[in-house]
Amino acid sequence: MSESSVINKYVNYSDGDLINLYIKKPDLEVLGALYKRYMFLVYGVCMKYLRNREDSQDAVMQIFEILVHDIPRFEIRHFKSWLYGVSRNHCLMKLRKDKAERNRHEIITAETFMESAYVLHPVEEQDNEDIQARLRSCMEQLKEEQRLCVELFYYKHYCYREIAAELKFDENKVKSCIQNGKRNLKICLEAKAILKDVGK
Amino acid sequence: MSGNEPTYERIIAYLKGLLSNRQRHDLEKKMMQDAFDEDAFEGLNQLSADSLETDMDILGKRLQERIRPAKVRNLTTVFRIAAAVVILLGITAILDLILRTPSPTPLTQEIKRQMYKAPAETATPEEPKSIKGIAREYVAEEKAGKLPSSKQETEVLAEKEEESAAPIAAEAAVTVTRHKSAYAVPAKAESDQATARHVAGKVVGVDGESLPGVTVLEKGTSHGTITDLDGNFSLVLDNSDSDLSFNYVGYRSLELNVRDIKGKNITMQEDLLALEEVVVVGYGTRKKSDITGAVSHLEAKDFSPGGGIEPYNFIKPAPSTGTLKTFKKWVTDRIDTSQFRDLPGKHRILFILTIQSDGYIRDINVRSTAPSLITDEYKRVISQNLPWQPALKDNVPVEAEVLIRFTLTVE
Numbered sequence: 001m002s003e004s005s006v007i008n009k010y011v012n013y014s015d016g017d018l019i020n021l022y023i024k025k026p027d028l029e030v031l032g033a034l035y036k037r038y039m040f041l042v043y044g045v046c047m048k049y050l051r052n053r054e055d056s057q058d059a060v061m062q063i064f065e066i067l068v069h070d071i072p073r074f075e076i077r078h079f080k081s082w083l084y085g086v087s088r089n090h091c092l093m094k095l096r097k098d099k100a101e102r103n104r105h106e107i108i109t110a111e112t113f114m115e116s117a118y119v120l121h122p123v124e125e126q127d128n129e130d131i132q133a134r135l136r137s138c139m140e141q142l143k144e145e146q147r148l149c150v151e152l153f154y155y156k157h158y159c160y161r162e163i164a165a166e167l168k169f170d171e172n173k174v175k176s177c178i179q180n181g182k183r184n185l186k187i188c189l190e191a192k193a194i195l196k197d198v199g200k
Numbered sequence: 201m202s203g204n205e206p207t208y209e210r211i212i213a214y215l216k217g218l219l220s221n222r223q224r225h226d227l228e229k230k231m232m233q234d235a236f237d238e239d240a241f242e243g244l245n246q247l248s249a250d251s252l253e254t255d256m257d258i259l260g261k262r263l264q265e266r267i268r269p270a271k272v273r274n275l276t277t278v279f280r281i282a283a284a285v286v287i288l289l290g291i292t293a294i295l296d297l298i299l300r301t302p303s304p305t306p307l308t309q310e311i312k313r314q315m316y317k318a319p320a321e322t323a324t325p326e327e328p329k330s331i332k333g334i335a336r337e338y339v340a341e342e343k344a345g346k347l348p349s350s351k352q353e354t355e356v357l358a359e360k361e362e363e364s365a366a367p368i369a370a371e372a373a374v375t376v377t378r379h380k381s382a383y384a385v386p387a388k389a390e391s392d393q394a395t396a397r398h399v400a401g402k403v404v405g406v407d408g409e410s411l412p413g414v415t416v417l418e419k420g421t422s423h424g425t426i427t428d429l430d431g432n433f434s435l436v437l438d439n440s441d442s443d444l445s446f447n448y449v450g451y452r453s454l455e456l457n458v459r460d461i462k463g464k465n466i467t468m469q470e471d472l473l474a475l476e477e478v479v480v481v482g483y484g485t486r487k488k489s490d491i492t493g494a495v496s497h498l499e500a501k502d503f504s505p506g507g508g509i510e511p512y513n514f515i516k517p518a519p520s521t522g523t524l525k526t527f528k529k530w531v532t533d534r535i536d537t538s539q540f541r542d543l544p545g546k547h548r549i550l551f552i553l554t555i556q557s558d559g560y561i562r563d564i565n566v567r568s569t570a571p572s573l574i575t576d577e578y579k580r581v582i583s584q585n586l587p588w589q590p591a592l593k594d595n596v597p598v599e600a601e602v603l604i605r606f607t608l609t610v611e
Contacts, residue, residue, distance in 0.1 A: 031267075032263055032264070039256070039259055040211070041240040042240070043240075043243070043244070043259065045236070047247065048239050048240070048242045053255060060259055083236070087236075153228075157222065158221070159221045159228055161224060162221050190408075190465075191408030
């Protein structure tokens, strides 16, 4: 059976359908069809943490083996986020085992914990005037470069490259400015919310 | 659900530079909506479109190889015969299991022993009964269906197995169950530890402003760190549920369990009480009664507006570029690094500038082990800068010192 026909065979199945199918009858073809949908994301996550193509490819295959074992063992409600957890844990575990990589791991762990799983987009979430006012004042408190990046990205809908050209920054710096700006805005907004609650 | 396929195509187009700026923005924003997408996008961005396509091609083939051998094996005539034998053996085993009578043959005894052992090993305390049931069923089904358990066949398979490097598919079902318990459980425990043993966070004051230089210690160990300029810290721990203590001058010390920290800001309260109790001297703290000599007693309220003493108003000198950061950039941009080619490495230089009350630099003091060629070049550039905004003490310009650190890396 050719590769593409395997994918096509299951194209109308949802993730949940495929998981149930696999639990009923552990057919690697079913699991493979499911995994293929997300393989490039898993590879991306591995690249982010391991920063090496060979290691990342091996990790993608190892993560598939984890799925072979683990899918029947857990009750998986949302496959994509479960797979993210599995992939990230696998990468972190691998880094941890490699003592020479310890320093890099610390940086990564810090990055991981700082960008939290809470709501990432305070800008778009609520649209009442109160929050807009708070947001404006928080925007003013941001460092200049973060404020510019956030404004260009969210208000002017520029892409990273355009912002980089406009501000003469490196693209990576633009990304980290948006990320840090977002985080600082969130911290600021939360602090203001707390102060307001205390005020009542 | 196949909505991910277009995403992959978009990323390829993105990396190839085929998208318009608007489309780039849309994809960048879309990939921020989900933590998985965000991490993956960051990782994939390290690759060129060509590398990504090659790698995905390789991965597709590897995955296909991993899936296919199971099928090929089933079709081989040898294994069909083997399967027939297995079915017979399997039926014997199941009958044996159902009847639960002592087995006369060593082979079935062996199987039975393992069958009992396997579910018991897999069962962890929190595992629901139904899963045990499934595991049992699964074992029985596999046995009856296709997998060989006689020693000879297993050996043949084991050889094949080594070639394909696929650990599970061809082994007897009993072993599969054992594998699961042997690998999966410790693997999970380890991954939990991997995240639990690290802690990172941000320390802020009540007004939400980050606090740099707060000491963070793991209680009962020598592990510790201080927060960086943005108030962030990260620490490797001995124990995943240690207490951390936070200390900062003028703030109340804080102790928190690691579990309460993750992902949250740590807010420290200003300590006004301490000012009433302790006399603060430059080189430490002592009780008032232990000190000889004159001691003035000041309370926190003395410093508040309308209190007894107004603290004098001091504003640090500011460079003509506005902030120290922009000043450093101004200097760095003008340094002629071409003359440092023979001085590779990382050079750290500390300058102490004395800014006169008229804004001109009176003196540049260097603290550095860096070669004078480098420090002189910095001095040259620094002295070219326009006059500074002098320090103001109660709105009167005064002379003051400014510390500036530079780090220069010469490749």
